[in-house]
Amino acid sequence: xxxxxxxIIVHEWLSPAGGSENVFEAIARAFPDAERWCxxxxxxxxxxxxxxxxxxxxxxxxxxxxxxxxxxxxRNLPRRDADWVLTSTHLFAHHARFKGAARDAPKLVYAxxxxxxxxxxxxxxxxxxxxxxxxxxxxxPLDRRRAQEPVxxxxxxxxxxxxxxxxxxxEAEVIYPNVDVERIFAKPVLSADDEERLAQLPSEFILGFSxxxxxxxxxxxxxxxxxxxxxxVLAGGGDGESELRAYGERVHPGMVHFAxxxxxxxxxxxxxxxxxxxxxxIEDFGIIPVEAMAAGTPVLVNATGGAVESVVDGVTxxxxxDWSDDAELRAAVDxxxxxxxxxxxxxxxxxxSDVFDRRIRxxxxxxx
Numbered sequence: 001x002x003x004x005x006x007x008i009i010v011h012e013w014l015s016p017a018g019g020s021e022n023v024f025e026a027i028a029r030a031f032p033d034a035e036r037w038c039x040x041x042x043x044x045x046x047x048x049x050x051x052x053x054x055x056x057x058x059x060x061x062x063x064x065x066x067x068x069x070x071x072x073x074x075r076n077l078p079r080r081d082a083d084w085v086l087t088s089t090h091l092f093a094h095h096a097r098f099k100g101a102a103r104d105a106p107k108l109v110y111a112x113x114x115x116x117x118x119x120x121x122x123x124x125x126x127x128x129x130x131x132x133x134x135x136x137x138x139x140x141p142l143d144r145r146r147a148q149e150p151v152x153x154x155x156x157x158x159x160x161x162x163x164x165x166x167x168x169x170x171e172a173e174v175i176y177p178n179v180d181v182e183r184i185f186a187k188p189v190l191s192a193d194d195e196e197r198l199a200q201l202p203s204e205f206i207l208g209f210s211x212x213x214x215x216x217x218x219x220x221x222x223x224x225x226x227x228x229x230x231x232x233v234l235a236g237g238g239d240g241e242s243e244l245r246a247y248g249e250r251v252h253p254g255m256v257h258f259a260x261x262x263x264x265x266x267x268x269x270x271x272x273x274x275x276x277x278x279x280x281x282i283e284d285f286g287i288i289p290v291e292a293m294a295a296g297t298p299v300l301v302n303a304t305g306g307a308v309e310s311v312v313d314g315v316t317x318x319x320x321x322d323w324s325d326d327a328e329l330r331a332a333v334d335x336x337x338x339x340x341x342x343x344x345x346x347x348x349x350x351x352x353s354d355v356f357d358r359r360i361r362x363x364x365x366x367x368x
Contacts, residue, residue, distance in 0.1 A: 007034040007364070008080060008105075010087040010096045013063070014043040019177065019287055020112050021045075023156070023356075024088045026178040027110070030357045031086075031364070037077070037096070039070065052077070071095050071142065084108065084368040087150075091115045095146045106368045109150045110175065110360070113160050113284045114167040118143060144168050152367040154360075157285045157306035175363060176310070178356035179287050181348045184294035188268040198269050201257055202231040206333070207274035207297070209267070209288060210281075212238030217280035219247055220323045224278045224300060226252040227330040235259040235270055271295035276336040280323055283307055289317070294348035296341030300332050310351060316344045 009031060011024040025046055028036060036046065040055035052073050059066040070092045079100030087093045090112040097103060118139050147153075147168035155161035155172040164172045190198065206228065208221025218234055222244070225232035232252065234244060237260050248256030259270060271277070277292040277299045286307035289299040293310070299317035301307035311317040316339055318332035349355075 006083055007031055007368075008037060008082045008085045008098070008102060009034045010037045010085065010089075010093050012089065012091050012093045013039040013061075014041045014046060014049070016043050019285075020088065020090055022180075022287075023110070023112070023177050026353060026356055027086065027088060027360060030360050034086075035080070035082070039066070039073065067091075071146075084364060086110065086364060088112070092143070092146075094150065095143075097149075106151045107149055108364060108367055109147075109153045109172075110363075111153055111155050111160060111164055111172065112177075113156075114147075114163055115139075115143065119163065119167040140167075152363070154363055157309050159306040159309065160284050173363070175356065175359045176351050177285055177287060178353040179290040179294070179348070179351045181290065181294040181352045183264075184268055184271065184291055184348075185345070188265040188272070190265055190269060191263070194263055194266040194269070197259065197262070197266060198273075201233055201259065201270070201273070203273070204275050205231040205233045205257070205273070207233050207235065207270065207277045207292075209235040209271075209277065209292075210279075211236055212240035212244055214240060215281055217323070218244055220280035220329075221278035222248050222252050222256055223323065223326075224276075224329055224333050225255060227326045228333040230255075230275065230333075232256045233259055233270065233274070235262050235267060237261040268295060271297050276300060276317070276333060279307055280320070281305070286310065290348050290351045293317075293344040296344050298336040298339035298344055300329075300336050310347070312343075312347060315339060316347045 009027050014021055036049040039052050040060045041049050041051055054066055054073055074092055074095040075097050077098040080098045080102035082102040082105050084105050085107045087096050088110045094109045153170055153172040154175045155164055156177050158174055161172045161174055164170055206225040208218040210216040222232050271292050272295045274297050277297055279289050279299055279301045282302055282305040284306050289307050290310050292299050293316055299311045300320055301311045303319040303321045308319055313319045318335040320332045322328055
């Protein structure tokens with residue numbers, strides 16, 4: 001069937017929650033009349049949305065098993081008559097090709113990253129296995145070739161723009177992801193249970209917040225508290241909780257507190273109380289540091305990765321080169337806790353949803 005639409009926006013797959021899903025939702029708000037496509041949809045937030053044939057197979061939601069079929073599915077999308085196609089990609093969505101008039105419509109790409117397990121396997125455990133390494137040798141030339149099709153590319157950070165240049169041999173402009181800073185600016189409204197949980201935490205502390213998995217480096221937050229002689233709060237949850245508790249008791253006994261799976265309102269209150277947030281992983285952009293700054297809280301970030309582009313060294317936090325160097329880490333804590341809360345909030349405004357909405361609209365208008 002031939003379907004006429006003004007534009008089409010495409011995303012890999014939709015999980016119940018995630019940073020790239022939030023960006024896709026923001027793109028959908030910017031272009032409310034555009035048709036939406038993904039491999040499969042496991043989220044209730046974005047409807048209506050079209051799913052590919054993979055959604056009608058046992059491969060739905062099984063990313064590793066579906067991977068060998070994704071590129072072929074993206075290359076065989078149905079007939080559409082559209083003025084433009086905008087893909088939000090971190091794997092193969094930029095391979096998307098529709099039949100009909102949409103096949104020749106300008107294609108644009110918003111890249112969260114070229115597929116990490118293919119191009120930077122040292123940053124993605126999925127690329128460490130022998131089958132993955134062998135597959136990447138075949139996929140690299142294909143992926144680079146498909147990346148020549150768009151009329152323009154945008155990256156979510158300068159860090160990723162450089163990765164795009166290295167991997168795809170294309171230039172990309174930078175449009176930072178949307179962060180819901182307005183929600184964090186507002187004073188949190190806590191339930192009685194959240195009030196009780198907050199009261200159990202120290203009045204001052206170093207904060208680590210993310211999923212409890214090794215690559216998020218929450219151990220660095222414990223180390224920052226240890227070298228500064230300050231309590232530590234770890235907020236989040238995951239399979240690595242027992243390891244973090246054991247590490248805390250070993251190196252900073254009695255000083256590490258846990259806020260397991262806090263509500264959004266409780267997390268906002270915890271962010272506001274923290275003296276500084278520690279964010280040690282190498283991330284493509286890093287939304288959590290911007291959320292912390294929106295709460296008026298300075299951030300220690302890894303000197304490698306996208307987070308250095310949001311956190312201004314010595315103004316809204318500190319950049320750390322060697323997390324194992326106690327002297328550097330102590331100096332970074334001292335620098336961060338001395339930063340102005342107002343400066344942090346002002347910096348966070350640069351990454352608000354309104355900024356992203358304007359930039360993504362301008363990006364599409366310039367190239368279609």
